[in-house]
Amino acid sequence: MSGWVQVAGLGPGDDGMVTREVHDAICDATDIVGYIPYVRRIAPRPGLTLHESDNRVEIDRAKHALDMAAQGHRVVVVSSGDPGVFAMASALFEALEDGPIEWLDLDIRILPGVTAMLAAAARLGAPLGHDFCAINLSDNLKPWALIETRLRLAAQAGFAMAFYNPRSKSRPHQFGRALEILREECGGSTLISFAKDVTKPSQNLVTIPLSEATVDMADMRTVVIVGNQDTRQIGRFVYTPRRVE
């Protein structure tokens, strides 16, 4: 039997947001590989081996998955959200580029999912209803100065913005700097939304003007969405109109 690797997006947390093809891939798999909390979302069954690994070992995990597939295993690498958005798909291709040439012949597929910003936007209303950008605020893999430049250019372009990994214990102060830049470039009345634990029972949504936003409103489980100049609230919803004059 020939092996394969599928990198599958589990969505933001609610099992109702998993696609059928991802569900089917998990049912067909012999091995599940991924970061501990994502692997724990998979129900154990006979014939399925669960391989949990820690954060920040993405390349090792990808190599392990490719190596098992080369040996005939049917491997699903589980990602939260969508695997192509700040998740495991790029890490898999980095490992592929770095690995034995035979790996290029493997059956490799990426199965998309509902990424966190789209789930957050849906629960908030439609804040990403016009042109927008997605920025990972972690400087683990890029210089902080580049993040500052991107925030300024994105604001000047009038993009709504979604931020992944806005703040962590190891870099508690950078998000405050990001808020300063956004207030300078967008003005204090622009709306910012903090969507924590989206679709989970602990979900918490807060929308306020940028002038009132504080650093402690975000953590690693929060997706932050900043509107454009036209983003507004109607009842309990926040949305960005489709039209710009």
Place this chain on the structure above:
Amino acid sequence: MSGWVQVAGLGPGDDGMVTREVHDAICDATDIVGYIPYVRRIAPRPGLTLHESDNRVEIDRAKHALDMAAQGHRVVVVSSGDPGVFAMASALFEALEDGPIEWLDLDIRILPGVTAMLAAAARLGAPLGHDFCAINLSDNLKPWALIETRLRLAAQAGFAMAFYNPRSKSRPHQFGRALEILREECGGSTLISFAKDVTKPSQNLVTIPLSEATVDMADMRTVVIVGNQDTRQIGRFVYTPRRVE
């Protein structure tokens, strides 16, 4: 019985990319509202009324859905992809803002889906694996000059980019202007991918350097993805590394 409206994302075309909550909403609905080709994806059954409408009547369609919900119907507004990305969610909130104040009390939910750029990225590999932006290239709802500005700023920020509605019969030449700007700002060796009819049997994927891209490679059924300076090809895949120096 009390009514509701759910704006649901059907994904890019393949039924395997529909989430379970969207499937369940359609099963519970009394009425389906949407653009003709999306409504035709829904299987008819007794007790379900299908309301097809033409393109460019989004606000009328949204008002119709809200009005039926106010009368006790259970209405699903179907969108392609994700309803919050250049689709029906913002139109629904525009209609809500414009409508009777009682509509604010309605049970309204947005059900996210796999938007076209994420499905296209998955089939290509992982071209959106680093910071990126999504731009609707149609100037129906915004000035073309603003689109040109956004293209330049996005390129200067080093974003990968996804373009929706790159070209139509009524505006055949603007996409050529967009390609010119991208070549000026990004250089000719940057990779551009054309993903037509993603996940459908007629799917067609092409990746080439910007210097070789031509206007006729895109139409309204194509999602266009432009990489950043580090986007590369490995075997049959195109991906953007997670790290930027």
